[in-house]
Amino acid sequence: MTDAAISSAPEVKGRSLFQLAVMRFRRNRPAMAGSVMLVLIACFSFFGPFFISHGYDQVFSSYVTIPPSLEPRPGEDTLEDAMKGVATRARVELQSFTVEGEAFTAVITAKDPIDPRATRYFDRANEFDKTEVAATEDEGRRLTLKGVVDREYFLFGTDTNGRDLMARVMLGGQISIAVGLLASLVSLGIGVTYGAISGYMGGRIDNVMMRFVEILYSLPFVFLVVVLVVFFGRSFILIFLVIGAVEWLDMARIVRGQTLSLKRREFIGAAEALGLTDWQIIRRHVIPNTIGPVVIFVTVIVPKVILLESFLSFLGLGVQAPLTSWGSLIAEGANNIQSAPWLLVFPAIFFVVTLFSLNFVGDGLRDAFDPKDR
């Protein structure tokens, strides 16, 4: 009757559960906003460095710990002071100093003839560039210098070493995001395999495997990380490997639980009756069906890993300078909170917005994959 007849469009393409979940996810506004935010932050961190001229390790000794500003540095009012400072260093006297647009003209004098190479002193200062001798008078005792004012923007200010905080935040983002993703992948790989094997095998193997996980659980896990980091050193690769190696426990438990409930499902029984081997069943039936919870869990674990990495950085065990991560930046900021609050504010904003977005995306995925909502 109606039961047997299906709408017989010639090539019906079914919608998989995954596609349905994607549809539901798209309708979830906070989750979509979170996704957009994440993409923006990732673009900022990874493509931003191509658009700013400062390197993350470039030191501007003239601009140590300057607050964020939309105005370029040096400001008009400070230029003359800066020029005086340079003149003093070059052991010459500044007679006049004028700025027209980007170009400056300075007249310097000294008792003895001035070595034209003194222009180097001017170029060395962060404020000035391309200084040339325009005119020589008084047998070289009076020089007219022309050059350009090197205006730099420090939208986020600079840190206590005079490095552009924006470049640092971008680098920190790259490292935090990369560590987050890579460590999650490591924990995903270990956790899914371990959990699926333990759950599917069951019996004694399961007992022993889960006992092992339980023991690892009672090891204070910060201890494990700290010891491993101290042990293996502080390279970027080791840090995410170590975090991944510690974070797989939850994943293993979730996948095991999922596998146990799948094992009771009749389609596993049907697969056995068809003669599939254990490995075929795990690969074709168990792992694909744990994908929903696993995807959700990844969105939980990525922020956890980023937090852990920043915690390590906070303790001084993160990536080594001049590399940095959001956690290290926040730690630096916390140390200078009274004198330079922006050092805390900018990295913290990026960090928090990222984690916030990840959370919304995670919640959205959970709703999208939740079978109860079908």
Added chain:
Amino acid sequence: MEPILAARGLTVSFTTPDGDVHAVKGIDLDVRLGETLAVVGESGSGKSQTMMGIMGLLASNGRVSGSAKYRGQEMVGLPPKALNEIRGAKITMIFQEPMTSLDPLYPVGKQIAEVIAHHRGGSQREARPRVLELLKLVGIPDPERRIDSYPHEMSGGQRQRVMIAMALANEPDILIADEPTTALDVTIQAQILKLLRDLQKRFDMAIVLITHDLGIVRHFAERVVVMRHGAVVEQGATADIFGNPQADYTRMLIEAEPHGRKAAPADDAPIILEGRNVVVDYKIDGGFLKARASTFRAVDNVSISLREGQTIGIVGESGSGKSTLGRALLRLIASEGVYRFGKTDISSLDRSGMRPLRRSMQVVFQDPYGSLSPRQTVGEIITEGLYVHEPQLSRTERDKRAIEALTEVGLDPAARNRYPHEFSGGQRQRIAIARAMILKPQAVILDEPTSALDRSVQGQVIELLRDLQSRHGLSYVFISHDLSVVRAMSDYVVVMKDGRIVEEGSTDAIFSAPKADYTKALIGAAYNIGP
């Protein structure tokens, strides 16, 4: 007679992300004092939602409108406080799942006392004698002890009795019973229905029986309302509905009762699958430091042999070991005994040894929702066996076989690109059958293949199975708790209880002249649609 509950133009709708779903589309319904009214329909007919709507128990996305008057008082739109005066006192309910309907964290006596104390005043302690009296009334053995038991310490039947005690606690006018026996074994079902009937006479209350089971309706109800797709198809006195159904749908429902008989194969037909002295023990895991794991004997020394072209029906209630026996015959679980497939002794074969034989002995499971992997397309599901047993097939050949198999089970071949969740229960069961049939097996174990389906769909699946059997000369082991289906499908019946065979014989012999008391009880407890 004036109805005590009268619904007029009652609608129930649910807001979902895909738009509003109208579960009940403006129905009229009367419940009269002291009568038993059956509301009949298949899943999705809106029969439960009608009552849930009147009682204000819809899920948070549900809305009810129209009118439902209890003794002249409008219940639709009544504020919760006023509604709570009626609910649990004047109108009470029992539900399908006695397992989950009681709070697992409190003793049953406390839960009943809470209802009494709330509606009648007084403390829960003062209500205790009344609770004891009620438990006695509904036939709970040793009520003084049971009053402090937790739900998980009771059997399903006892839990349903506790629910009934709770329902009677305040001597209601109307008892709404929502599929009260569907989750119970047939013998328990009979006891519960008898209890309800006795209590109804005693308290002179109306019972609204929501059910899909026409057998129960025929033997139990005075009036019937047939619902379909949220609307009333037909209503009237039970005798009229069954004797002279007006609507096509009603007629179809009544005729959906499985009928026909299967002829036995010749006595000298060769034995295809045999298990001698089958014993299956389940270890009950003791946990890490428990003294010793105990064992539970699920199948106890059972012998069975299936001839070519034969259908053996295995009948039993839950826990009788019938499904376990089926799996043991297929060598899917560890078991003792001597097993033969055709002339080969398969007792000592391990998994890889069994693998080549798997294509010849297949299985179809009960739950059409659980037996198909939700992440594979139908095509992938049904060709999975080919992947194991005929790995040399090309993609196009496999696809061709998939089309054949789907056509054979009466599905559109286009279905192979779609996913299981897009199909109804009956269609899914056809997919599961196609998966088994694509390998061209000789023996198939059918483990409750129709139990999760609506009656009308059940009939179609049975037709399909019979058709496949005669076309391919298949042998079936048909496992079911449903006597009417077993009777229609099999030529030989084995009755099991507590892991043992109670009685066996040809279908006619078992049904016309049962010898064992248990068989008699089973047959007596089954309500047939036929008079």
Added chain:
Amino acid sequence: MFAFVLRRFVSAVPTLFIVVTISFFLMRFAPGGPFNLERPLPPATMENLMRAYHLDQPLWRQYLTYMGNALTGDFGPSYIYKDNTVAELIGKGLPYSMELGFYALLLALVGGVIVGTIAALRQNSALDFAVMSVATVGVTVPNFVVGPVLTLIFAITLAWLPAGGWGDGSLRFLVLPMIALALPQLAVFARLTRGSMIEALRTDHIRTARAYGLPARSVVVVHAMRGAMLPIVSYLAPCAAALLTGSAVVETIFTIPGVGRYFVLGAINRDYTLVMGTVVLIAIFVIVFNLLVDILYGLLDPRVRHD
């Protein structure tokens, strides 16, 4: 019940033993030692030091000695706090950490359950959204951000509360570190409570309670709440263990003289005995709280009652 408690205690012993063993060897196999300072010591001094602390003996001997002493409660001298034994250091710091941790736990639990319940009862309302957004911030913002920010606002800008230290132990000193400690956990409790309350409100027996006309308050408090507490109780064990044994971050930021700092300081400085001491302490807390939670679970849920 008593037998169950006993059995769990007995099964905790091997866990503790393995934890201590793994930590011992992990620590020892890490390169560097407690006296490898930036300016190397003269070899003679080094040798004397090594001998004084028995570090010259074979590892298995050190291990046996350590385990033997540990059984009697002697966790050895600290290498960096040279005048103190590890037991003394922990004994001195633990009361501070525990007091602070206890208040934080209380705040997190009570606040989280209340907030989560309100959100669940008003599911999908603006209130729910607002409350849970704040909770999400709580989960996502680490305490080493919360701590400095709180200091900046309440201690520096507004100057209402002291920026750190234990002072006389009065509430004024505890408020900021307590909030910094409790906030992330409060958020976790709120999310857990909301989730399990929503789940609990959907169950069949809640439908029964409603069908029998029980008032909404009793449905929520008597029937839904108790079931919804179960996942919260499960989370209580790791949470309590973590809070009561002190947090390195919060104790550093607010200069609290607790045990949380020792652990990180010890690990970085290879103060073997101090690290081992804190590991044992944390492991004992985890095990004890797991046990307590199991018992509590049994009291709440008759289905898992053990006899």
